[in-house]
Amino acid sequence: MVSTTSIQLEPQLRAALQKAAEIDRDLGPVGPDIADIRERATLARSYWNQGGPDMFEVSERLIPGPVRDVPVVLYRPRESSRPAPVFLFLHGGGFKIGNQWTNDRQMREIAAAWGGVVISADYLHAPEHVFPAAVQEVAAVLQWLHESGAAWGLDTENISFGGVSAGACIGFGAAISLGKMSWLRAAVGIVGAFSFDTTAASMQAFGNVGLFPQLDLIKSMFEAYVPNPGGRSDPRAVPVLADVQVLPQSFIAAAEYDVFRDASSLLASRLAQADRLRFFKIYPGMAHLFFGFSREVPGSVACVSDVSKFLAECLPVSSV
Numbered sequence: 001m002v003s004t005t006s007i008q009l010e011p012q013l014r015a016a017l018q019k020a021a022e023i024d025r026d027l028g029p030v031g032p033d034i035a036d037i038r039e040r041a042t043l044a045r046s047y048w049n050q051g052g053p054d055m056f057e058v059s060e061r062l063i064p065g066p067v068r069d070v071p072v073v074l075y076r077p078r079e080s081s082r083p084a085p086v087f088l089f090l091h092g093g094g095f096k097i098g099n100q101w102t103n104d105r106q107m108r109e110i111a112a113a114w115g116g117v118v119i120s121a122d123y124l125h126a127p128e129h130v131f132p133a134a135v136q137e138v139a140a141v142l143q144w145l146h147e148s149g150a151a152w153g154l155d156t157e158n159i160s161f162g163g164v165s166a167g168a169c170i171g172f173g174a175a176i177s178l179g180k181m182s183w184l185r186a187a188v189g190i191v192g193a194f195s196f197d198t199t200a201a202s203m204q205a206f207g208n209v210g211l212f213p214q215l216d217l218i219k220s221m222f223e224a225y226v227p228n229p230g231g232r233s234d235p236r237a238v239p240v241l242a243d244v245q246v247l248p249q250s251f252i253a254a255a256e257y258d259v260f261r262d263a264s265s266l267l268a269s270r271l272a273q274a275d276r277l278r279f280f281k282i283y284p285g286m287a288h289l290f291f292g293f294s295r296e297v298p299g300s301v302a303c304v305s306d307v308s309k310f311l312a313e314c315l316p317v318s319s320v
Contacts, residue, residue, distance in 0.1 A: 007209055007257050010285030013300075016293040023047055034096065034127070041097045048295050049104040053077070053112035060100075061152075063144050065137045067124060072141075073100045074152065075118040077111040085116040085158035085315035086145060087188070090138060090167030092291075094213070095126045095225040103164070106294050106304055113308035115317035117154060119145070123170055131226040135236050138174035146183050158315045162188025162251070162307075164291050165260070166225075169193040172247070173236035180246040186278075186314035187250040188307055190291050195240045195263035196222040196232075202261040211257060211287045218259065240267050244274045251279040251310040253303055255286035279310050 009017075023044050030040045057076035062069035076084070087110065091102035100122045111118040121141055123134040142161060149156045161184065163171040168189040175184060197203065198218055207215025226237050235242035240263060250271050254264035261282060271277035283290065286299045294300040 007206075007211070008285060009257065009287060010297065010299050012297045013286060013290055013293065016297050017287070017289070019047075019296075020044065020289075020293075038097045038099075041093065042099060042101070045102055045104075045292070048292055049101070051295055052105040052108045055108055055111060058108075063121070063141050065140045067129070067133065067137060070121055070123070070137060070141055071100050072119050072121040073104070073107070075107050075111040075120070076153075077108075077115055080153075080318070082318045083150065083153055083155035085185075085311075085317060086149065086154045086160070087114070087116060087118050087186075087311055087315075088138075088142060088145065088159065088161040088171070089118060089120045090123060090161070090163030090171045091120070092163065092165030092167050092191075093125075094217075094221050095134070095166045095170075096221075097125070098167075103292055106291065106300075109294060109304045110308050110311070113305065114311045116311060116315055117152075123167070126224045130224070131228075131231050131237050132173075132177070132234070134170045135173040135177055138170055139177050142174060142178065142184070146181075157183045158185050159183050160186035160188065160248075160311060160315055162186075162190070163192075164190045165193050165288065169237075169239060172239040172242070175247055176239060176242045177236050184248045186311060187248050188253075188310065189250065189264065189267070190253045190303065190307075191255050191258055191260055191288050192239070192252070192264055192267070193260055194267045195238055195260075197263070200259075200262040202263075203259045206257050206261070207259050209257075212289055213259060215259065240270065244270050244276055247271065247276050249278045249314055250276055251307060252277065252281075253291075253306070254280075254282045255288055255290055256282055256284050257286065258288040260288065278314065279306065281306065
């Protein structure tokens with residue numbers, strides 16, 4: 001068992017986590033309902049989304065889905081006469097919280113560095129909607145981008161997807177459900193919740209050291225997302241169980257001090273064996289929440305930069 005004193009977080013990340021806790025305290029008591037919790041989470045992200053690059057276009061849009069019109073934010077970094085490749089991003093939040101604005105700053109940073117269009121999408125949340133609802137919704141969004149995205153100035157043959165934590169799990173699950181598609185060109189998984197095996201070494205090492213998420217949350221989170229025991233071996237819910245041959249070239253990012261580190265390592269290993277892995281890195285000194293702190297944390301800045309370079313390699317953008 002790793003002790004709290006042996007956790008060597010990057011100093012800027014430790015400061016950011018303390019700042020986040022202060023912001024949460026300053027917002028005061030949160031109400032008991034899930035709607036109250038979600039509103040609090042949105043308010044708590046405001047500070048971290050300030051600053052960053054300007055875009056040619058930031059617009060709220062809707063994409064038709066099987067249950068509702070899915071709210072998304074489109075980030076277009078510059079004007080262009082040519083169709084742009086697209087990256088569909090899915091936020092984290094334990095399958096319960098977060099929305100299409102959660103990682104606003106990181107979306108603008110990726111779009112600016114890469115040059116393609118980034119679309120940040122919401123998805124159906126537990127407990128109101130359980131597996132496979134979110135996976136089916138995201139699969140429908142990807143299919144719509146391929147079939148109808150030309151009207152938005154998108155290159156419908158060059159689509160990538162990805163997300164953070166629960167969003168990575170859902171995104172990979174959606175791609176698994178679609179099967180091998182030539183127009184799905186790249187996948188990004190950042191601290192992905194790709195497996196919920198609490199016996200994994202990283203689960204045991206970092207699940208009780210005061211970092212989010214704690215080990216006792218993992219079981220309840222998975223059961224809320226997949227309440228039917230029969231679904232808990234479905235590869236759309238647990239991507240490490242999938243035939244990874246159906247996935248495109250992939251970027252996998254893990255954090256050194258994260259319960260899901262071994263899940264990312266396992267998926268990366270399987271992707272590598274199938275010649276589907278382009279990038280894998282365990283970011284030193286980082287914990288599960290690091291990606292959202294690019295305003296102040298060098299490790300987050302490095303991950304944003306690495307995602308941008310990966311997208312540029314897999315989906316290059318015309319300079320015209």
